[in-house]
Amino acid sequence: MIFSWRQRRANRRGGARKNEISEGNNCDLELTIPTHFRCPISLDLMKDPVTLSTGITYDRESIEQWIEAGNQTCPVTNQILKSFDQIPNHSIRKMIQDWCVEKKSYGVERIPTPRIPITPCEVSNICSKIVAATERNDAKKCQELVEKIKNLARESERNKKCIVENGVGFVLASSFEFFAAESSEKHEEFLRAILSTLTWMFPLGIEGQSKLGSTTSLRCIAWFLNGEDLSVRQHAIIVLKELLSNSLDDQYRSIVVDGLIGIEGVAENLFKILKVPIGPISTKSSLMVIYHMLQHERSEKLASRLVELGLVSLVLEMLVDGEKSTSEKALGVLESICNWEEGREKASKNALTMPLLVKKILRVSEMANEFAVSILWKLCKEIEDETAVIEALEVGAFQKLLVVLQVGCGGKTKEKITELLKLMNLYRNRLDCFDSSTGFKYVQRPY
Template identity: 25%
Template sequence: MVRDDLYITVPSFFRCPISLDVMKSPVSLSTGVTYDRSSIQRWLDSGNNTCPATMQVLETKEFVPNANLHRLIQTWSSQNRYNPLDDSSASSAESASPLSPDKIQLVVKEIGGEEKESGRNCSFDDLSKIASFAEESSENRRFLAKMDGFVTMLAALIHSDDKDLSPPVVELAVRVLDSVSTEFGDFHELKRLLLIPKEKSPNSLPPSLLRVMKQGSRPESRIATVRIIQSIAIDAESKLAVAESDGLLLHLVNSIAPRTDLPLIDAVLSCLISISMPKRVKPQLVRLRAIGKLREVLRSPSVPAATAEKALKLLESVSSCREGMAELCGDSACVEAVVRKAMKVSDAATEVAVTILWTACYLFRDQKAADAVVRSNGLTRILLLMQSNCSPAVRQMSTDLLRIFRVNSKSCLSSYDTKTTHIMPF
């Protein structure tokens, strides 16, 4: 029996706060907020230590199954014949029923058939069954990753330009590939399967992969695409090939905005940090106004510590070229944002922030950047850092910065009492 999703109102507390989809395996954090297991696991695996909904720092990253809510969702889904694997197209509730490994192998074989490389035999229901199987456990994902030809089949679906293959099928293939890629482990093989040789196309990434990244119907699909792109950018050649795919850098930079889904921002920052390593990519990011985007992220009070740390790392990378340093020094608001993040984020963030300030003020001796540091009470912060248990590198750079500002008679250091033994924290 086919149903119409337009006639079903989903209770808001059935939806995951991250993916906004009906939860398949609800689990609760120590803050009491419930998320879908796969969504919150990816959030935590990305290095975050906060609750996405409340931004509270987590005392523990462990979560517990919310059995009562799970039963409510199952009862409601059964009554409404609702299939949580497909929020955008009509399908029967039975299409996502749990499958055994033996049945999964039969489904994969059926999808492949004699036209395995084309993916023409794949339907959304087939892939939904596989996706449901993969989301059940890490053991299932390992089983799929080690299955002969399975990852090759998913890559073929993503490459497919067959008009009979619907966009939801490709989008679901991307999500399944992302879920099993870590268990697959061979990223050199994944790169071989996904990247298009230069002699065949000027763009290294499959057009369908770029479409999912830009137009995916779910945030988790776009996040999965960004993670896949990062996973195949494993050496200098592939990083450059990925970065120079038409429109990729522009879309990634435009995705760095406080109003964007936070897990997506986090994934985009990780990807850009990876692919910005080649020297000729950095000026491109400067021209695309990446520094202005990073400034807004750093100034946003809702950005978690792990995301702020990644924003600082990307800013350090982009400003390491001449164009990037000039852009940074001319943006006093960005310099002030870096000063504010020099403390109370993380030890790694502190070191990156101080490195950025040291490069601009000490190495390049830029007066605009130095003035911005003074205006934002940066000298007091540097003094506080030197009194803290900072790393030797941070201590040395802080000492160099203080030497620079001591030269200026108008600096606040001229009135600093050297007998002071304690400075109140901010």
């Protein structure tokens, strides 16, 4: 197998090198890697060689992917694996490292000695210690263990996966609820450490969600949303988003939302994250949290407060230059806020509404199309004012809706488009806004 490295010290060796390398005009080197140093799966230089029960050595990452894909045989021998144990091959690894050092002058970097991956047993042991420390009310010891978890997760994705799959999320959620109930201010540093770790722990399972979704935990998370530390606010909004998005059913999500709605200042804090953005992740997370909260049957007061704060104008501004993912979420929030009369009135009075809705149709995603059509329908059908219909026609909504019908959409969206087209058709002949030469340029011909 031939691999190329750029020659760093082209003239430091004599003619003996010619037997090993060939040098081109661009000073690139072609260096042969010994066959037994290469993984039989990836054919790359092994970084963490491990041996299976069949005696064949592979790179750990490659063989793990092979096994996780559902394969139960050795890729080389095709024998059924009686055991999936992967034994580190220290001899091969040491030989590879020595070879890398020997070829250093050719630009080959020495592979680092890999750390031994964490095992489920070790994860369970850490969980037991956290539970015991929580029962003793020993926040300091708990924080040390949480930091250990974070350090292990940084070492490799394999470690992170092992941690997530072995119940750490539930244990941390339980500890978070316990110390939050005692005092958020007193245990602020420890609670912050848990919050930052929980951002990548989802899904937590039924028990973990119940702990993190309790009134005590939600009040603590909301308290962090109002803090000055931007990173903590980001972690808090991400955890809320994951908690709502990963809910096992609508009933549980409704319980969490009900708890959030009852916390004073939540609407203001969510709006603040959108108004003074921390980053794209925080913005998207905040939009998702607001969207889920607006789906709740008791969200009328929340919607009224968000409209009062200026959510409609802010969301429309985000749609002007927002990338696809942000635009989709922003349209979802706007569609939800238009369920209430206050929201529809604010949207209809904003000069950006119709042009942006029509512009976003067919440019973002299928779901964004559904949101945009639904908003148009609510503004044109539920507000007894022909101004909205005329404005939609003037910016080309009729043509865009025809294209959506041809491209295909869901049943409910199709019904709304049909109603909108009938309504717009009543005004179309009175307006000089329909150019048949350009209106159908995106419609595919049937032949």
